[in-house]
Amino acid sequence: MVDCIIVGSGLAGISAALTLKANGKSFLLFGSPNLSEKIEKAELIRNYPGLADVSGKDFVKALQAQLTAAEIGIKNEKVAGVYAMKEKFTVMTQEQNVYESKTVILACGVESVKQLDGEEAFLGRGVSYCATCDGFLYKGKTIAVFCTSKRLEHEIGYLADIAAKVYLIPMYKDVEISRENVEIIRKMPKKIDGVKRVERLVFAAPPTENIPAELPIDGIFMLRECVSPAILVGGLQTENGHVVVDRNMSTNLKGCYAAGDCTGRPYQYTKAAGEGNIAAHAVSEFLK
Amino acid sequence: MVDCIIVGSGLAGISAALTLKANGKSFLLFGSPNLSEKIEKAELIRNYPGLADVSGKDFVKALQAQLTAAEIGIKNEKVAGVYAMKEKFTVMTQEQNVYESKTVILACGVESVKQLDGEEAFLGRGVSYCATCDGFLYKGKTIAVFCTSKRLEHEIGYLADIAAKVYLIPMYKDVEISRENVEIIRKMPKKIDGVKRVERLVFAAPPTENIPAELPIDGIFMLRECVSPAILVGGLQTENGHVVVDRNMSTNLKGCYAAGDCTGRPYQYTKAAGEGNIAAHAVSEFLK
Numbered sequence: 001m002v003d004c005i006i007v008g009s010g011l012a013g014i015s016a017a018l019t020l021k022a023n024g025k026s027f028l029l030f031g032s033p034n035l036s037e038k039i040e041k042a043e044l045i046r047n048y049p050g051l052a053d054v055s056g057k058d059f060v061k062a063l064q065a066q067l068t069a070a071e072i073g074i075k076n077e078k079v080a081g082v083y084a085m086k087e088k089f090t091v092m093t094q095e096q097n098v099y100e101s102k103t104v105i106l107a108c109g110v111e112s113v114k115q116l117d118g119e120e121a122f123l124g125r126g127v128s129y130c131a132t133c134d135g136f137l138y139k140g141k142t143i144a145v146f147c148t149s150k151r152l153e154h155e156i157g158y159l160a161d162i163a164a165k166v167y168l169i170p171m172y173k174d175v176e177i178s179r180e181n182v183e184i185i186r187k188m189p190k191k192i193d194g195v196k197r198v199e200r201l202v203f204a205a206p207p208t209e210n211i212p213a214e215l216p217i218d219g220i221f222m223l224r225e226c227v228s229p230a231i232l233v234g235g236l237q238t239e240n241g242h243v244v245v246d247r248n249m250s251t252n253l254k255g256c257y258a259a260g261d262c263t264g265r266p267y268q269y270t271k272a273a274g275e276g277n278i279a280a281h282a283v284s285e286f287l288k
Numbered sequence: 289m290v291d292c293i294i295v296g297s298g299l300a301g302i303s304a305a306l307t308l309k310a311n312g313k314s315f316l317l318f319g320s321p322n323l324s325e326k327i328e329k330a331e332l333i334r335n336y337p338g339l340a341d342v343s344g345k346d347f348v349k350a351l352q353a354q355l356t357a358a359e360i361g362i363k364n365e366k367v368a369g370v371y372a373m374k375e376k377f378t379v380m381t382q383e384q385n386v387y388e389s390k391t392v393i394l395a396c397g398v399e400s401v402k403q404l405d406g407e408e409a410f411l412g413r414g415v416s417y418c419a420t421c422d423g424f425l426y427k428g429k430t431i432a433v434f435c436t437s438k439r440l441e442h443e444i445g446y447l448a449d450i451a452a453k454v455y456l457i458p459m460y461k462d463v464e465i466s467r468e469n470v471e472i473i474r475k476m477p478k479k480i481d482g483v484k485r486v487e488r489l490v491f492a493a494p495p496t497e498n499i500p501a502e503l504p505i506d507g508i509f510m511l512r513e514c515v516s517p518a519i520l521v522g523g524l525q526t527e528n529g530h531v532v533v534d535r536n537m538s539t540n541l542k543g544c545y546a547a548g549d550c551t552g553r554p555y556q557y558t559k560a561a562g563e564g565n566i567a568a569h570a571v572s573e574f575l576k
Contacts (some may be wrong), residue, residue, distance in 0.1 A: 018334070019335045022334050022335045048306075054338075062339075069341070247533070264535075266566060268569070270565035271565045273558050274558055275562055276337075277335070281554040281556070
């Protein structure tokens, strides 16, 4: 069991990792080898102290080199759920692995694409966030996949192998996936609807030539870079989609901390780095 | 009147300045051309995201270059007092200048040397923090000067020109000042004592050959790099020497924010930078 599991490899997660390392703590840093799509895509960062007018790409390179020098590896798995047990945390990944830690730092960012109407209401009743976890439930069925990033296309492929029909609603350009049973819908759904379970995806009127007012579906997968913290961690207190923390970055769950965009505005690299630092110190204090 | 006055040129103050600049706000940044003695003296900083294993000196150079590129100048004056008026702030410096602003960000750091017993009790009654403000009160008198940094020695010279006798208690090595009326005392005082006003400086027993148990004085100057925020700003809420702030870095005074070490532990560069960023965003919101 490690001292800490850090969920997310943006500035907050990296900052927490560097400080935990300096404090001699054991930890796992879950994220992407590219660290953060948000940083990577930044054209020019003007207000990060110490790095004048740095491009997102150069910033990522500098951070990657720093992590390598500090011998910090990134666990390239997607966290599917964090469970607060009595004296520890169990973390499950979409890759179906299970990890344990004494503390958790949530640094999972914030999703810029809003929740769909009905998304929360039908969670676990036709709405899923994890292709590998729940895909098997839809063998031979009709599903929709709402996807915010090209980096998640492999999950669509996985689902297309299982389901009979996939309606793909991509929030990005240059869709690369090409399967006979995948139909691309370039229209934002209005809501997810049904009675006990998801039954249909409703689009705003008027229906166009290719897209009807509604599509009958058995389930919908919401594939996002950042899963909402409230969905990731059961019992976590949030407010307007942000994790509620105190000045110490403590959440309402003992041993669980949060840092960066997921705790609220300003969505800034410097703020995220600062909060990661504070959270790591709080973890070190907690472990005493 | 500027939008904001930033007190302190450490990481918190610099971060706030860079962000206010990016937000198009007008401001004055009070501090030292060397930015921060704390950063300057750091041997190696291991956990600042983006700058791997940077020395304090290189960090200062990078920050100075970044400020120059952003056309941010540093006002090399020492803030002696911040006064919250009805809809503005008046800031007085030890150089006897007066400035006005709509908001204030306190980023004045934290003094590592503890307060002396009696220091707060006799403030304004023989205890002073500002040589140029109060020096003239001690013409021909006997004073003590408690000084934490060599960078403040010019103030001792100023006082030695006025007072008849100066007992200098330096908290640093290599005292350079050499005056006939300046006597160096290498012993930590126990307390500042008197009835209505300061009358004597008391040392812990037993008295040594050169230093008696107490020294009669008419006043004492506490020369520190960082003045306690509570002393700097009348009415400011503090707790254990730290400014009380919320997650927005707001203090109890409307329009007055604080960031960095002065708000509490961890005393870390990354944390200070993050808080400066948040404070600058809060100022921009407030000005709307």
